[in-house]
Amino acid sequence: MIKITFPDNTIREYEQGVSALNIAKSLSNSLAKQIIAATVNDISVDANMPINQDATIKLHKWSDKEGKHAFWHTSAHVMAEALETLYPKVKLGIGPAIDNGFYYDIDLPEGKTISEKDFPKIEKKFLEIARGKHVLEKKEMSKNEALNYFSEKGDIYKEELISELEDGTITFYTQNNFTDLCRGPHLPNTGHIKAIKLLNIAGAFWRGDEKRKQLTRVYGISFPKQKLLTEYLVMIEEAKKRDHRKIGKELELFTFSKNVGQGLPLWLPKGAMLRERLENFLKKLQKEHGYEPVMSPHIGQKELYVTSGHYAKYGADSFQPIKTPAQDEEFLLKPMNCPHHCEIYKFKPRSYKDLPIRYAEFGTVYRYEQSGELHGLTRVRGFTQDDAHIFCTPDQLKDEFKKVIDIVLYIFKTLKFENFTTQISLRDVENKEKYIGSDQNWEKAENAILEAVKEKGIKTIIEEGEAAFYGPKLDFMVKDALGRSWQLGTIQVDYNLPERFDLEYIGSDNKKHRPVMIHRAPFGSMERFVAVLIEHTAGKFPLWLTPEQVVVLTISEKYNEYAKKVAYQLNISDIRTLIDDRNEKIGKKIRDSELKRIPFMLIVGENEANTNTISVRKQGKGDLGKMNIDEFAKFINNEVNKELIK
């Protein structure tokens, strides 16, 4: 008998050679049906792999990351088989699982091509194979055997891959009539896959090398239920509609110019004003929480980043140093604000009475990304962090942490990110040598975070070994309206920079001590946050934030003067108001305002002008009836206050 330890630390005994699937069956049949892979002793394995000695186990379902990975990996194999059946002599490259689905790189026989028109045929063949419930059989092979197999088949890409592997480490998986070089893990059988959708075709150089042949990359996604595929396709459609690049253009929030450079956003007036409102909102909040603003330049001497350690770690992959004409100097675009803030901390001696010091800066940083990696506002080369660094004593850590959590939670609430989770990343106590900082400080910091999160009553997962080498951290993950997860907001403890910058304060004992640093950015970056907010709200921002709150629509040009009076009165009440006095039908004006996502439409015609009123329509809700202008102004300001209430 062997001992199997479960994630909750319960231990059960099984016979030697038992598989994860057997273990799942021993717990319940319905569970076993859902198990598609496992992690045994921290290694991902097939659910049917025999276990021969004492082990820890995690069982994976479709709902887990690991489960999806095996599911999509098997799907790639099944797609390859379908392609081989439909396109004999096709040569196969690699076919991994990715974040959302899988792909396979293929080299089609001379004269053959694949287009989206062929997708239904391939999907049909795919499902035919899947429904065969073919078991995925794993076997080891010698290097020679493996080379022979693919050489006979004419799969030159596989041959190349195998030639670089070490003998004795090569495994193959076979299902039905198809065998592939693979490490696994895979589904127990293909029958788990009930739905498939091919998504896209792209060119991809073999091994990412533009000097080698361009293969055809076929992307797909598969699901254990047809319903999940349907939902996914609806979500994809909705996501396309909400794409922040599309909405950003429609609402004229930002643009890019190839002359200024890729990944360098230009904020248009409405976007710049929206960003300013977000920044002012956080500035006010931070002022109430005792933060002080600072401002630092966008460059720093190379030596500054040598001191901080950034240069050694990222220098080669960054924007390269800036030289000066006459002098022997080198500067770097700042990738982070922390080194500058450390220098500000050092501008005079500090006492324990001065702490905590909280320096906040909307600091624009520059990080090089390859052009292929750039994406709208979410992957850019220059972005503004809502950055702050808290310098405190170890004893103040917990309180400071709680205050930062308050800020993050208030932001989530105000911006309607109701669905979020957190993760606490702690150090690996088995490998303490990997971390900087004393045992005592680590314990203090980790306990501070654990207690702070507990006292705030927040759901959290605790991940041991996931801390940075310089300190534990707390991450916030929000789900947007489409159920997609975004990491927004990190609170990171840091023992490293205070050490590297030799930061000090004089304690009440009159001796020198090192402060602890907290890095935090509740929005993360203004660019990424605005992108997420656009996709979350589909551009229908909260009233306090939205570029235009109200539009006055005239029934005919006779009421243009009255419309101006209405708009003037609202604008001086700090309500952002436009006029649409175009010579268009009122129906068209309403539709256009809906497209512009303006929350309130005020219709003015004869009746309204005579009675000094307005007819109010709410975006997506319809008619709210007549109001007078003052009433409406109060109503709007009240709605805004409700949104911002703590």
Added chain:
Amino acid sequence: MIKITFPDNTIREYEQGVSALNIAKSLSNSLAKQIIAATVNDISVDANMPINQDATIKLHKWSDKEGKHAFWHTSAHVMAEALETLYPKVKLGIGPAIDNGFYYDIDLPEGKTISEKDFPKIEKKFLEIARGKHVLEKKEMSKNEALNYFSEKGDIYKEELISELEDGTITFYTQNNFTDLCRGPHLPNTGHIKAIKLLNIAGAFWRGDEKRKQLTRVYGISFPKQKLLTEYLVMIEEAKKRDHRKIGKELELFTFSKNVGQGLPLWLPKGAMLRERLENFLKKLQKEHGYEPVMSPHIGQKELYVTSGHYAKYGADSFQPIKTPAQDEEFLLKPMNCPHHCEIYKFKPRSYKDLPIRYAEFGTVYRYEQSGELHGLTRVRGFTQDDAHIFCTPDQLKDEFKKVIDIVLYIFKTLKFENFTTQISLRDVENKEKYIGSDQNWEKAENAILEAVKEKGIKTIIEEGEAAFYGPKLDFMVKDALGRSWQLGTIQVDYNLPERFDLEYIGSDNKKHRPVMIHRAPFGSMERFVAVLIEHTAGKFPLWLTPEQVVVLTISEKYNEYAKKVAYQLNISDIRTLIDDRNEKIGKKIRDSELKRIPFMLIVGENEANTNTISVRKQGKGDLGKMNIDEFAKFINNEVNKELIK
């Protein structure tokens, strides 16, 4: 007889050989006494130089730039004579007039040194010579004669200078017992110089070459009246006290760090908040004037500045291009925001109905300066312009100009720069080929500026030929509290960038037209403006702007609780209030608060705590009597409103 044309275009006839001094005498004896140099046919000359043909003339007094230059140049010669008398065998380098005084570089004989202790002795000898009223006689000399003269004297530096001159161009000036190589012009005689002060000694490499000998540079300043020297010395003392670097440190507004880099200011919390108040003040004003904010990155592709022309003009002297690791790309730190704003203008087609478009950005730009040129916040390597670009039709230019003038004047008024002048720079109509843009547009633009300034009733000087090649401009010069002149605010018309960026709008004629651009920055840069403001106010900022408006001083610690209550109530009324509850005598607390330039001090003791009042002291004014807290809050908010009223 020859014809002499005066600056007001009147013409008078004189005999051939007449000098500027004779001409001055012909006008009035008292004028003649003041004339110390002249400009004849645009060339600076001695006042006693014979004029032999028709000419234009400008007569220079001490009050002119040219007058001061001749005055200090002669003073350098007199100082050299004094030094030669006191230190026989001293070798002379060069001795020019500078912005404020003059210097001479000298090489003292082996074993001799000069220190500040020797200044009185040198000044005495100087005045002795000056009082001799020695005429400065000019004569031409052949190169050989000149070389012989200095070779006999042992003046090796002069020999070196002469060896590089062309024969036939060499002139000498002699006064009393001293002869120097010199182009002039000089005073008619040394008797004009009534007061002298040696200021400083520094080392200076011969010809600025650090491989050559280090000479001794003696700085001095001289005046036509003793009273002017006395005033100057008082001003210098006051300027030292007001040095923005000193006050910036005392008030903890900004700092520099050698690790971040020279010329790259770090704004400390109080400075950052002050800057934010200035920025918000201008943002509000700009919003009222129809400006729209935009935001652009701090770098741009090199090609962007090739297009704008900046790269060709400044590239070699700038921070050098930033390369990327993997791709063939080059970026530059942006030296200006205009190219970015042109790209924003181009993001969609524009109609005449959209104009004027006014894009505003507090844009941080980076310009390389040699480290020796850097000075506090006035000469830096990175600074934030309160930049805006107005894109308009030629017909809108005058109106836009007037609106910009309104903004500048309101800023000057609110920040108490009451003493200012302006200069309009027009093109040189004789050399139209030097300028870009049509005749018609130039005339329109120049008339727009002239009329705008006239309609606003502003004093101005008109300088023909001083326009940039791309358009005419208006400069504002303010005098600070010490009478020093600072250029603050330029409004510049630009025909060049719209051309280079191919900017267009569709006119009412349905055809394509080029917009005109206006560049404007009323503060200039936030860094320089804050520096000037500090020196102008000696750190006693207007109440609305000052970092700390009020400090509560406790008589003893028994009243700390009451002080907290007072401070809390004032802070929630948006009055920036501190508490000084140190265990110190009230006299010391008052003195410390005066040093910190806090405008209002509230003293609280038993009587105040019992009656819920405060005893109010105003910085520099003394006791204002007792008030209750509400009364005081209203009083302060009222004072702030008065400062900001339009």
